[in-house]
Amino acid sequence: MKVAIIDYGMGNILSVARAVERCGAEPVLVSTPEGLEGAERVILPGVGAFPSGMAELDRRGLVGPLRDYADSGRHLMGICLGMQMLFDRSYEFEETRGLGIIEGDVVKLNAARLPNIGWLPVWPSPENPSPYLCESGARFYFLHSYAAETDAEVAHAEHEGETFCAAVQRGNVFGTQFHPEKSGPLGLRVLNRFITQAGT
Amino acid sequence: MRIIARLDIKGPNVIKGIRLEGLRVVGDPNALALKYYDGCADELLFMDSVASLYRRNNLTEIIKRAARDVFIPITVGGGVRSVEDAIRLLNSGADKVAVNTAAIERPELIRELAERLGSQCVVLSIEAKRNGPGWEPYTNCGRVPTGLDAVLWAQHGESLGAGEILITSVDREGTRQGMDLELLREVREAVSIPVIASGGVGTPGHVAEAAPHCDAVAIADAFHYDRFNVFEARP
Secondary structure, eight states, X not given: OEEEEEOSSOSOHHHHHHHHXXXXXXXXXXXXXXXXXXXXXXXXXXXXXXXXXXXXXXXXXXXXXXXXXXXXXXXXXXXTHHHHTTSSEEOSSSOEXXXXXXXXXXXXXXXXXXXXXXXXXXEEOSSSOXXXXXXXXXXXXXXXSEEEEOTTEEEEEEETTEEEEEXXXXXXXXXXXXXXXXXXXXXXXXXXXXXXXXXX | OEEEEEEEEETTXXXXXXXXXXXEEEEOHHHHHHHHHHTTOSEEEEEETTHHXXXXXXXXXXXXXXXXXXXXXXXXXXXXXXXXXXXXXXXTTOXXXXXXXXXXXXXXXXXXXXHHHOGGGEEEXXXXXXXXXXEEEEETTTTEEOSOXXXXXXXXXXXXXXXXXXXXXXXXXXXXXXXXXXXXXXXXXXXXXXXXXXXXXXXHHXXXXXXXXXXXXXESHHHXXXXXXXXXXXX
């Protein structure tokens, strides 16, 4: 199974690729729209600021093609900044439009000490869980200052008393605020489910 | 609170000293990285202990091997002098880079790294010794005094875009006599970014003492010499 990983100059691509390999799949780095043709699984990773992320995707002509890819019903997973860019807009530094694939906004966490860095238990939403994320209270690694506000939330976590969105899913589009490639064996398990079970 | 396994590297080996001197070989970086990953450490911290003396960083091969088998965050420091150095390390598998000497020599480096990579990737590493009522940062592996104040420097680093502070007590490190709690408290109160404490842990009790004053504890000696493990370390 080939898994396309969007390489737009931001994020720890190597770790995501290694994690995909550990799941028994073949990572393919994609930095142009042509790379999406024929892809069945695409991962959009990301570390850094939202405006830079969208600018780098735009520079490579990937914004429209990623939207088209999602519209076609094929499977897309966003990680951290990659998840945030799935939404309509973010308020990081300045209001910036996202890919608009899932409805929602990205706003700053209220915590006094940011970024939120560390391992937190993640709780699936009882009324809207994701089949890829079934463990209740399993710990995953977070590194972020912003979080999504959306009806597509499928799991939440808590930092300094504030509940925030830990994962989202709307049909073929899945996203985690945490880094599954940095969350040990349980993180790899979530990634593995996306790779092997998507669409089943 | 995160428990971070710290590996100080010299050439191909993990080494350990006392007060950053008298370095003894402890083991193979990849073997130890796997041991700590399997042992459920929250993160790994690789520091090239002589890099700034030779004005280079030698860890890319070590990090590449570690990143292949270890699926937790990896921070790398020692001899990071430029954005290019940092990018090379991130492309080798590091998630965060730590800067010390180069940032003191040219504080703008912190801003450049934060703008290019994002603050989350930038750790300001401060190695400090007690100096009168305060603490003085040292560069080049605890050898060169800077004349600065460690707490003020931490604040300055935050304002330039550092995402975390790694504060090492040179006086305590390797001694197993406990961490410098006053130093931790003052640094943590002065900044609003996470603080990683390093230097002096000899017992799980030392970790528990430090917990209210930091967001993570980096442990080297105790783990390398198997005095206790990650689970026992957690308060």
